[in-house]
Amino acid sequence: MSNDRIVVIGGVAAGMSAAAKAARVKPDARITVFTNEIYISYGACGFPYFLAGEIENEAKLVARSIEQFRAQNIDVRVGHEVLKINPADKKVSVKKLGTVEEVDYDKLVIATGASPFIPPVEGVNLRNVFVLRNMGHAMELKNYISREKPKNAVIVGGGYIGLEMAEMLLKLGCKVAIVELAPQIVPNMDEDMAAILKEYLEKNGVEVFTAEKLMRIEGREAVEKVVTDKREIVSEMVLLAVGTVPNSKLAEDAGIELGIRNAIKVNTRMETSIPDIYAAGDCATVRHRLTGEDVYIPLGTTANKQGRVAGENAAGGNAEFAGVLGTGIAKVMNMEIARTGLSARELQQHGIEYVETVILARTKAGYYPGSEKIYIKLIAGKQDGKLWGAQIVGGAGAGKRIDVFAACMHLGATVDAVQDMDLAYAPPFSPVYDAILVGLADLQKKLKRV
């Protein structure tokens, strides 16, 4: 038998990236993608904007169509659920409507994604309790919003999706309350930075309840109110945005080793514990470039990169994944938040001694119209001055500055090594000392005092 039958399970970011890459590396490979969804290759990160009506229709979110993949010799089967992987015989059992088919593979890529975590409380099955993870969820929520025009919404979870959705619902005329269990919103940032954002949200009319536990959701058929350990909030809808769990059951049942947070354990080549089976994207672990540890940080950008690596290797190539820094970014109204590397909290958990600074600067020259505040928090190793983390909160133009820190950390830079970099200056873009340089200089000063 020729070694060219590649089966991919999952049709979104990682799955379609894997298929497309495999087809480029090995144009004569027989590649089949099975997905239990109807839509493929869509940008899930665009859902909030789709819901707010800023993106015309759902088709705009689709990067490439089934026909486009087919032209690349990739057979995409939507509405096909893979029930079982049989590594011994190198087969998968695929269900379409009532029938189950056995399909051979030479190489298998698992890209089954993740599911929203559903808090174990009463009332989550009431009508108008939503989650937002796949296109089906987005369509459901969109239909509800158009039809019912809700006036009150509770968002459970103050992470990126929760915050983006708070903005959208507010724009749609909703009164919005966020309920977050942790003592702060954006739990992947430090509390000092999250506090700036919280104040901003509250100023702009979002109620933010941190350190507050969802107890239950009440209503006859549909949501009527949300009960926390501190209050009751009258609301017609609830969005649960409290994180995700990897879809790793299929892999686990096949005897594939799971790793942190029950994600499918992969190495830098995206190989699982079973030969010829790869995993990529939100169902899989990923190596953190700074700590060398496996982490579970499901993000679209990582899913795409891991998918490409899995696809290349499944097609006989030799690719390695560079690892992540935990970079993240979000826009919430006119505020941008971003982070990369480890937070102070994470460094404490790792027992790494650090020095930190938070600076306040401007996004553009102070005299230039539209110049806004930018806060940057920087963290470095106390002994070696290695740059460990960066966090940004600020106005337009603030967020993407995180990429400069990501580049420095990707290259393992110390704070000393990146002082006075020749960053671009003109009044519409930054003050004469970019906020990045202000932060780095301040951190260097603090390191010297240690």
Place this chain on the structure above:
Amino acid sequence: MSNDRIVVIGGVAAGMSAAAKAARVKPDARITVFTNEIYISYGACGFPYFLAGEIENEAKLVARSIEQFRAQNIDVRVGHEVLKINPADKKVSVKKLGTVEEVDYDKLVIATGASPFIPPVEGVNLRNVFVLRNMGHAMELKNYISREKPKNAVIVGGGYIGLEMAEMLLKLGCKVAIVELAPQIVPNMDEDMAAILKEYLEKNGVEVFTAEKLMRIEGREAVEKVVTDKREIVSEMVLLAVGTVPNSKLAEDAGIELGIRNAIKVNTRMETSIPDIYAAGDCATVRHRLTGEDVYIPLGTTANKQGRVAGENAAGGNAEFAGVLGTGIAKVMNMEIARTGLSARELQQHGIEYVETVILARTKAGYYPGSEKIYIKLIAGKQDGKLWGAQIVGGAGAGKRIDVFAACMHLGATVDAVQDMDLAYAPPFSPVYDAILVGLADLQKKLKRV
């Protein structure tokens, strides 16, 4: 005599940075700044925006006042011209109105800036021929524009200032023509990238005449027309923006060695060839971090950094300048242009073999409102894959991406080393693969084919 009398010549970016830094390092130093201007510490890069009325008044351009410097124990003397430096006696001759005073120094910082280059043609002394280098120039031009409301303007020179001013004059209702001697505008970028901008300018109503030589300016008293080697352009005003020459005569007369382009030669500590005399900013050379060569690239951001180094060392500290990459950025209407490192042309001049790519991507997710085109040109060493240069032309959000390349080059990265960096992704900020990664991946592919 105590070793604490620091004299600074020049009151703008480098000079005031030097004075302020020296005062911080050595609070009991006696610091005197002499400037022949009236304004100090102003952001010259803001002039175009001031002229367009986007910045209320000239006071907004001033970072710190004389009183603020005085509070820091810095004596600022405006309207004082230094006529002569006498290194043997460690004195400077300073003229104020009719009187000349001899002033002692222990350490001297020369920050005399640069002057606009005036092309040696007939008519440059006519009324309504302007240059734009210091606050006096800006005020003069502003007064003229308010008073005369010109309808036709010719800008000689298609560099950053020429382009920024073209936008401003257009906004003020002027018909604008740019005359550039070189075969392209923005001569510090490559022709392929400059061509994109040229097309954009022309689409937006600016006439752009490249490879065209200014022959003379005609008029009785004031400008009436501009004559090039190819045409005559009727115009009421001319802005000469054809580069700058360092104000190094004072230093040269004192026996201080000059370097490239007649700028004052300094080492990485900002020391000139004569002990206890430093130079910084637009009058001085600067070390290019990639080539190790001295270059003359007068920019505000470099002037500030060099000023700080000179000030720290003059105050007995031990600072070194990290060198420049030739990073530059400008906004021209809704187009952003930026560059860092060496252009293909510069690499050819250095006899360095290179591989290059130009990619077209989007500033934001394709489906996100306001997503615009971004072109990135990347250049790497043919043999070692070292990243040598980056150039960007694109819509809002494009330009500052140059900083990521500047960081990579500052750290001496190869193209291989920075593949698949964990850059920030969310639809309002970038497609799932940032344009930076698209460019780097494409360049890597081309390098592999070599």
